[in-house]
Amino acid sequence: PCQIILFSESGFTGQKREIWGDVPDATSWELSHTISIRVVRGGWVMYEKPRFHGRKCVLAEGDVEIDNPWTAYGQSGPFRIGSFKRVVRDYRVPEISLFAEENGEGTRLTFTDSAEDTRAQGQPLTASSIVVHSGLWLVYSKPFFDDDPYVLEPGGYPNLKAWGAKDPSICSMHPIRLGCPVVERAGEPQALIYEHTGFQGRSLAVSRDIYDLRRLSGLPLPTVGSLHVLGGCWVGYEKEGFRGHQYLLEEGEYHDWTQWGGYSKELVSLRLIRTDFSAPVLVLFEAMDFEEGPSVELSEALPDTRLAGYGPVTQSIHVLSGVWVAYEGPNFSGEQYVLEKGVYRNCEDWGAADCRVASVQPIVQPLRCLPQIQLFSEPDFLGVHISFEDDQGALPAAFVPRSCRVRGGSWTLFDGQAFTGEQHVLSEGEYPTLGAMGCLSSTVIRSLRKVPVFFSEPSIFLHGLECFEGKEIELNNEVRSLQAEGFNNHVLSVRVKGGIWVLCEHGDFRGRQWLLDCTEITNWLTYSGLQHVGSLYPIRQRRIYFRIRSMELECFLCVPDDVEDMKAGRVVVSSLSDQSSFIWFYEEGLIKNQVAPNMSLQVIGPAGKGAKAVLWSENRVPRQTWSIDSSGRIHSQMFEDMILDIKGGRSYDRDHAIIWDRAEERPTQIWDIQVL
Known part of the structure; x- marks a missing residue:
């Protein structure tokens, strides 16, 4: 799927539009002189006029602010976009052929990658006709991508006039490619399943795993006819129980089974990927069960394992962090296997019938770490929900949270207003009930506060007497039970030297909680009402x-x-x-x-x-x-x-x-x- 998020103002503000496919006429959109565009997936062309005519502006994946590009050509008044077309929508290798004569005749030169200077002995390469077999190409009459490019979409260009040139010189060229798979709304998982293609027939909204679509209570469906992934990253499976062919389902629209790369119409189980997508690292091993032999460690996409001096045979995989997609063929083609953090001792563990892995790439999440929490009025993320990105000294009086999702950062929930009362500290994740949040069934959350960002290594000292005297315990990692680790849990003063810590009344992080940043508490009894600490752990912070x-x-x-x-x-x-x-x-x-x-x-x-x-x-x-x-x-x-x-x-x-x-x-x- 392809996606653009367009903002009518600079700074990614103003009216927001999500674009999932071609837009033949966008002239009615009201825009300021400078707009902001986030290209989530795909290579796009923005046209000056409706129906994909007029001058072109290429949009590659990433964030960009654009001043009205048409003013240089005489357009006056507010910024007007004529139309949008998505051109690059898959991982097909870009290919362009240049011909010495018109109509595809004469000597032929073919390129599949970027070329910053095509000149030979100072003489420019010339072309009288061009065929773009695949991809979206930017062709420049000067070396090193200088000056405005000619934008060439797939198709034939029989003469110079066809691509708007007067000079046959081509000194550099560059294809627009797809980047790695992206998840924008990892903390807001939701997919709409339709019975028929084209988003027709009965529909079902899901936010959790589906073991077998045909056995759902209430609305069983024989298969997925079409699908709209609104949030989260999902894996679809050909068979029930998360087996058979695997299909990575990114956020976007899938009009029919061909758009998720299906081998057939069958798609009967769905699994949500719940994990940290940051800092991806994996190791491929040629031998089974990580035995000695060739291996390669990767932290970025690799379109062909041979480029790393590693062959096409992989019999075990260790995913150290992040989420990866392995492909049977080079250039991210063929059978695909979604790999999460953990060990895969043989190819059956990742769902393959053989051990061919020729390309791999990570699933990435944009560098946006704004803290956010979603509160729901009913268990299992149902009912009315409210989202917050800032501290709330008082929640709406009529709203009683019974489940929540923490999308970013860690949060402290209080059962009193103005951040008072019992504390419940929640890290990123899903909490379908009050019990999962560490609350009693009668608890009513009245206020909440973000755990601040910190830049120090965890370090805490527990003392047996007041004012940091007596026996000292120094800790740098979590302890599920001080007593079980052989410590006396009698504590009368606490010094936090680094990190942010959660101290718990009982073992296994149960009971009352206290969130402590770099601080000194000379009398723990006065502060907490206790003379002991049952368990404690440092807050884990995502890479920021x-x-x-x-x-x-x-x-x-x-x-x-x-x-x-x-x-x-x-x-x-x-x-x-x-x-x-x-x-x-x-x-x-x-x-x-x-x-x-x-x-x-x-x-x-x-x-x-x-x-x-x-x-x-x-x-x-x-x-x-x-x-x-x-x-x-x-x-x-x-x-x-x-x-x-x-x-x-x-x-x-x-x-x-x-x-x-x-x-x-x-x-x-x-x-x-x-x-x-």
Whole structure:
């Protein structure tokens, strides 16, 4: 399926439209001079005029803001879009043929990939006719994709006039391809199943797994005639019980069985993928049961396993994180198998009849980590529902939540208004009943609050006496029962040094709960009414991407050089651009940059004032971890009392990141962490 989300204003605001297929006439849409477009799936062409005529604007997958492109050609007044067409809708290899003579005659050159400079000995390649066999191609008369391209859709172009050219020179070209499968609404699973093709006949809305469509109580159906996946990522199966041919079902419309790539009309069981899609990693093993032999570890799509020096035979797979789709053929073709986190010891484990895996790709979720919670008035996510993205000091008086979905972040629910009363801490997931939420059947939730984002490694100290005296227990991971682990659970003071923790009254995380961030509680009895802690765990936070902005200089921390083949990379402050080198993430205490995920921020040289901070291999020992406090200071955990700073002055390296003693008179030590 293909999808565009169009916003009538810049900044992804204004009226929102979801586009699932061709739009022959969009001239009635009211738009501002600048619009925002999110292309979720597919390669699209936006036309100046209705019925796919006039000038063209190509839209590839991703987010973009567009000023009226037609004004340069004389269009006045508000932005008007004539029509939309989806052109790239599958993983077919793009192919274009250039001919030396008109009407497809003469010498022929065929391309299946991007070419930034086709010139030979300084002379441009020329073409008098073109055939686009597959894909959407951008053809340039200058090298390195310079100047406006000619947009060529599948079909024949018998002469220069057919593609609007006067000069036969073709110096560069680029095909628009599909990216990895995407899930936009992982936390809002819903699919509409129709009895017949074209969304006709009886219909059924589902938000949970279906073991056998033919045995549903109330509305059994013989098979799925057509399908609209409104939210979540699903897997459809040819047979009951999640067996037979597998079909990945992304968000979108499927008018009939051919659109989900079916081998037949049969689709009788559905399974929802409930997992974390971030940071995907898997390992393919040629031998069964992970025995010695060739293997390859992947963290991104691979259209042909031979490109990684690995053959087409895979007999066991270990998915370390994320969700993957393995394909029988290259270029994501043939039988498909959806793989979730876990081990697959043989091909039968992933539903295959043989061990051929020729291409793999992850299912990705866009980098949007806004916290969100959905509350439902009835169990099993039924009844009236309300969604929140911000703290709520008082829920509507007539609304009594009985189930909920946590879509993003972690939340604390309170049975009193203004964040008072008993606490119930919920991480991302589904909670179909009050019991699943850790509440009594009589509990009424009156307020709720987001668990704040944090940048520190979990660390907590439990003391046997008040004021942090007596026996000390230091913990960095969850403990299901202090007593079962051999500790005396008698606790009278608590110090949280890092992370955010949930302390529970009883073992197995039962009973009353208390959410604690970096804090010191000198008297646990006064604070909680208890003299013990039954169990405790640190909040687990998804990988969060952010920019690091100097409050004083109004510049952003970045990596200015290509560090892919370098041992170390400079870290400086600079004016913001849209490059990935300005995007950072926090992982197990390490601060990493998106352009070099296997490197981390580290101090080199003697660790005194002014020592430089660079990107260095994360395998360097000892590990250099960091924490970021609420005031915006970035602390080195290895070099005590040292803060990330900017060198300053007038030397050539004045914009370089360094460490310095904490000093109130150095405002360059204060950073603004801008979560994306």
